[in-house]
Amino acid sequence: MDIILKQDVKNLGDKDDVVSVKAGYGRNFLIPKGYGILATESARKVLAENLKQAQFKQEKIRKDADAVAAKLEGVKLTIGAKAGETGKIFGAINTIQVADALKKEGFEVDRRRITFDQEPKFVGDYTAILNLHKEVKVQVPFSVVAE
The missing domain is CATH 3.10.430.100 (Ribosomal protein L9, C-terminal domain)
Incomplete structure (x- = not known):
């Protein structure tokens, strides 16, 4: 079962990572606690778009920092x-x-x-x-x- 992590999980991965876990761990722990969501095709597209926008924002912040x-x-x-x-x-x-x-x-x-x-x-x-x-x-x- 593939899960997209919403936050850092110790010994598993960081926020926005797609990790493969056993079905029971994902269904009974990660998803109910809000640590991750099921990695469906639409969720992967949303993740890719969010990462693209975050990268754009980080690039702008870096350019501003370089100017200063x-x-x-x-x-x-x-x-x-x-x-x-x-x-x-x-x-x-x-x-x-x-x-x-x-x-x-x-x-x-x-x-x-x-x-x-x-x-x-x-x-x-x-x-x-x-x-x-x-x-x-x-x-x-x-x-x-x-x-």
């Missing part, structure tokens, strides 16, 4: 923080501060998509990694200066 990445190439940010005489920052620079600095430069980036190669705890130069898309990552240099 190209604009971010020459950007260098400066973030002010209170620091001691040794250069150690009181607290730490976080992704919210980097997102705010990017917003001031005219780039709207979600703070959850920002990571650091090394935590900025001292005054100096660092790099923030922006995950714009699963395939598009941009490194943006920033400086932490004492206020």
